[in-house]
Amino acid sequence: MTNSAVEIQASTLAGYADASKLRQVNDQDWVLDQAPAEPHVHVDLGSGIGQLLEATLERFPSLQRAVGLEQSKYRLREAAGRLQRFGDRARLRHADMRSPERMDLSPDLVTMTSVLHWLYPVEQRTFTWVGQHMTQGGTFLLTTYHPAQDQHGLGGEDEIVRDALVALGTGREFVPRLFADHDVMPIATRTRDAEGLRKLLERDLRVVATIERDAVVQVGSAAEYEHFHAATFGDYYSRLVDPGLRAAFFRAVGDAAWRRQEEIGHVSSMPVRLWNVTTRG
Numbered sequence: 009m010t011n012s013a014v015e016i017q018a019s020t021l022a023g024y025a026d027a028s029k030l031r032q033v034n035d036q037d038w039v040l041d042q043a044p045a046e047p048h049v050h051v052d053l054g055s056g057i058g059q060l061l062e063a064t065l066e067r068f069p070s071l072q073r074a075v076g077l078e079q080s081k082y083r084l085r086e087a088a089g090r091l092q093r094f095g096d097r098a099r100l101r102h103a104d105m106r107s108p109e110r111m112d113l114s115p116d117l118v119t120m121t122s123v124l125h126w127l128y129p130v131e132q133r134t135f136t137w138v139g140q141h142m143t144q145g146g147t148f149l150l151t152t153y154h155p156a157q158d159q160h161g162l163g164g165e166d167e168i169v170r171d172a173l174v175a176l177g178t179g180r181e182f183v184p185r186l187f188a189d190h191d192v193m194p195i196a197t198r199t200r201d202a203e204g205l206r207k208l209l210e211r212d213l214r215v216v217a218t219i220e221r222d223a224v225v226q227v228g229s230a231a232e233y234e235h236f237h238a239a240t241f242g243d244y245y246s247r248l249v250d251p252g253l254r255a256a257f258f259r260a261v262g263d264a265a266w267r268r269q270e271e272i273g274h275v276s277s278m279p280v281r282l283w284n285v286t287t288r289g
C-alpha cells in the first residue's frame with residue numbers, strides 16, 4: 009500500500025517553514041527581545057529547520073557562532089540549506105537532548121523553543137547540560153506551552169485528536185485508553201506545570217524572570233490545520249489508528265480544527281511561558 013502525501017509529510021516532518029507561521033514563529037521576536045545585547049556564541053536546542061539560528065545570526069552581528077542541536081535528520085538537512093549563507097558562523101549537530109553528550113561549546117546564549125514537552129520525563133538532563141556548558145552569567149531562554157488538562161491528562165492538541173478519533177468512530181470515553189494502549193503520552197501530560205518546572209530548573213540553574221502570553225492558533229481552512237498538525241506533530245498521534253486509516257485521520261484532525269475555528273473563532277488558545285534563566289551562583 010502506498011502512503012498518502014500527508015503521511016509522507018508527517019514521517020519527514022516536512023512543511024514546517026509554512027506551518028510554524030501559525031504558532032512557533034510568532035514567538036521568535038518575543039524570545040530574542042530577552043537575549044543579551046551582544047551574544048558571542050548561541051546554542052539552540054531542538055533547532056528544527058534553523059529559523060531561530062537564522063534570526064540570531066541576522067540580528068546580532070556580535071555572534072561568532074550559532075550552533076543548532078537537533079535529532080531529526082530531515083530537519084537538520086533543511087536547516088543546513090537555510091544557514092549555508094552564514095558559512096562558518098553556523099553549525100549543526102545531530103543530538104538527542106534526552107541523553108545529551110558533553111560538547112566543546114561555551115555558549116553565552118542558549119535557547120530552547122517549543123521543544124521541552126518532547127523531553128518529558130527527563131528534562132532535567134537538558135537543564136544539567138545547560139548548567140555545565142553555559143558561561144557564567146549566560147542567558148538560557150526557554151519557552152513552554154501550558155494547555156489545560158482534563159482528568160485523563162489530555163489537553164491542547166490531544167483534544168483536537170480526540171475529536172478526530174470520535175469522528176472516525178471511537179467512543180469519546182475510550183480515547184484515553186486508546187492513548188495508553190498505543191503508548192501515546194498526552195501532550196498536556198508531557199508539559200509540567202509552572203511550579204514543577206521551576207523546581208527542576210532551579211536544581212541546576214537560576215530563574216531570573218518569566219513572562220507569559222496567550223498563543224492563539226487560527227486557520228483559514230481545514231487543510232491548513234491538517235498540514236500544520238503533520239508538520240508539527242509528525243506521526244506521533246497517527247499511530248493511534250490502523251495504517252489504512254491514517255490519511256483519513258489527518259483529514260479528520262483538519263476538520264476538527266476547522267469546526268473549532270468556525271464555532272469559537274480560533275483552533276486553540278493556551279498560555280506560553282518564556283523563562284529567562286541563568287547560571288547558579
Ligand SMILES: C[S@@+](CC[C@H](N)C(=O)[O-])C[C@H]1O[C@@H](n2cnc3c(N)ncnc32)[C@H](O)[C@@H]1O
Nearest residue numbers: 032054056078079080104105106121122123126
Ligand atoms: C515544535 S519543533 C520546534 C522547533 C524550533 N525550536 C521552533 O521553535 O520552531 C520541536 C523540535 O524539537 C526537536 N526534538 C524533539 N525531541 C528532541 C530531542 N530529544 N532531541 C533533540 N531535538 C528534539 C524536533 O525534531 C523538532 O525539530
